[in-house]
Amino acid sequence: MTVNLPLKIIFIIFILFGFYLCKVGGYGSDEDTLPMIGTYIGYLNGNFMTSRFTGYPVAEFIIGFLSFNFGSFATNIFIFLSLISGLVIYYLSLKNEINTNNLILFLIFVLSNPIIFFDNLEPIDYSIAFLFFSLGMYYLKRNFFELSVIFFGICIGARINFAPFVIITILFAKTDFIANNYRKVFIILSSIFIGCLFYLPVWIQSSLTLDWLRAGRPDGDFLEYFVRFFYKTWKTIGFIQLFVFIYLLRKYLKPVLNYKYSILNFLLIFSNLVIFLYIPAELSYLQPMIIFLYFIIYECAEKKYIYSLIVINFLTWFVNFEPIKVSYKSNNYCDPVQALDASIEPKIIKGYYFNFLETRDKIKCWIDLDTDYGKKILEGKPLK
Template sequence: MNTKLTEKYLISFLIVVIISYGFYLCFIGGYGSDEDTLPMIYVFEAKLHDGRFVSSRFTGYPVPEIGIGFLSYFFGSFAANSITFLFHLIGLIIIYLSIENKISFRKLILFLILCLSSPILFFENLEPIDYSWAFLFFSIGTFFYSRKTFELAILSFGFAIGSRLNFLIFVMLIIFFFNFNQNLSLRKKTIIFFCTFVIGGLFYLPVWFHNNFDLSWLSSARPTEQGFFGLFARFSYKTWSALGFIQFFMILLGFKYLTKKDYDNKIKLLILLIISNLLLFLYIPAELSYLQPAIIFIYLITVSSFKKYILLSLISLNFLNWGVNLQFLNIQHKDSSICAPKHAISANFDFKITPGAVQNFFDTRKMIGCWVNEETIRGQRILEGKSLKIYK
């Protein structure tokens, strides 16, 4: 049998196994370990039960709040987890089809397996969070924009902004710097961005009204206690950790081999998107999932331009991190109990091998219990991953 054909079948089979495993984890994972999940669900419950408006966080993210709330309330954690994971998969496929001019099934498969091998991109999207919701609409908008279907692009970009406000930056870069197969005037691009801004902004009218036309809700809780040095230290360590400690240097090596010819419009746009995500993360270096878009954009460059041995090395190292994780810092937290916020106060160099992403996933499944009252019926249903509609 042809060697390339055998390789394609093996990689395709591996992807099917990984995706199946992902849906299995969605089934057993319950409502997960993210403290923002229950506030998001509560937004839907409050509006459904007595018409009250509440926001899950400072800004609130209306589209996934309603979507995840609806799925959790009527169908339970498996539905909310599965749709979130499915949105992640579809978003990855669509963003590849949007960015690549010449579609290669082999490269698409390699891109998918590279993304699915990443502990951050895989395990973080197996529970009800909003990152994959925003990225799906962003990917759809980019696809329509690349095909010059601007009306649907504007609508999709608006929903992406309504899912996570920070995607406004990514949308702006796509609108003004996507020049692969079109030559739009600055005036046309400005009109498209303005329409997108208005549609995306409509999702945030309720929270604006609720705050008496004040804009303080646009702020966010930043870990600024240790000044800029503390922010930069968190940013550096978490960025390194999100990519993988060894993988980080492999990616730098891959960029070293790129020639000036490799830096076409596509690569330049992806680098702009990566830099914008990194700057946002520098501003608020909190959850590693904030870096999901940057990781995806890096992997798009990897698949299209890096040497094959670097690509295969990244995939192998990513899967290795499923089982074990290399740690170079021993971080002390203000409160190390499982339910306490992770507030780092000091760190020192200390190499050790810790359990990987799979073990961490199972260890954190009961963390949702930190934010529920176990003595109530609702609390018990949350702990069991059931729907939150309580029949009388």
């Protein structure tokens, strides 16, 4: 099949632009990056620690290894390509017949979302977990039981909060290979067992208690959590885009409900939202939800709406609409983000691209610039 030339050009521009930002982005602006690298360096020195409460061993090892030996550019490229590879494999997992033009348009559609695009240009673990999740789904759909279990297990080892996605996928993926419920349970238990093996060291370090499963939740009561959840979910989807999605879901309600993978994707979306309600912190926690939602819309809506959403998404890269003014305890971007108050004050603000550029040196908030290690971090160099 002949590939649509404009789509091909746009996709290549996306990739090249992503590569460029991977080069200039350094080690990024995520406060979890340095602890993950530190965990890997600890492994090399015979010491064990986790980067966070739970720790994510697979991601810690991959990101640490690449950063230590090759620097930020190689690490960022790996994260970016993991995202793209995960999207391709996820798409192939749910399609019986592959149309190259449709695949490229789907990739452009998802990559146009600024949270998906810009958050995966630095060393984070979401795209690593999603890649292995997609591989598990792909081989599950194609009846390769052993491979699906292995990749689902590695996925859990990369981010343990992907475990609900794995369970839901095995239970509701339409395949004759696991039509028997007992077999589904066996595959689930096997995947979780393999995934949990990655967390065996931290379990032992915690004196065989489950304290390591806690998460760093922000302060607040349920109402404050719900407000954060609602606002950040809306922001992740897009303040304007959300209304378009609601319109499309109503307009194409029958095709959506009749689509054979709708139940699976809606359950995956629901589980992601439940997790985010429990800890409404980083917008990137909702990356899987965005991908699952985009796939449903892409499969059921007319292409003119997909193109419209791509244009709206792309505009938010450079100029964005903000309906709410949030007051923070501190405006110093090195300090922890702690919201104090919010009021409805609609305004136009700079887009995600400019925010990405302005936060490239945020990594210096967590390093000592007088050390050789700190200078290498700031310059994006290999750390060995």
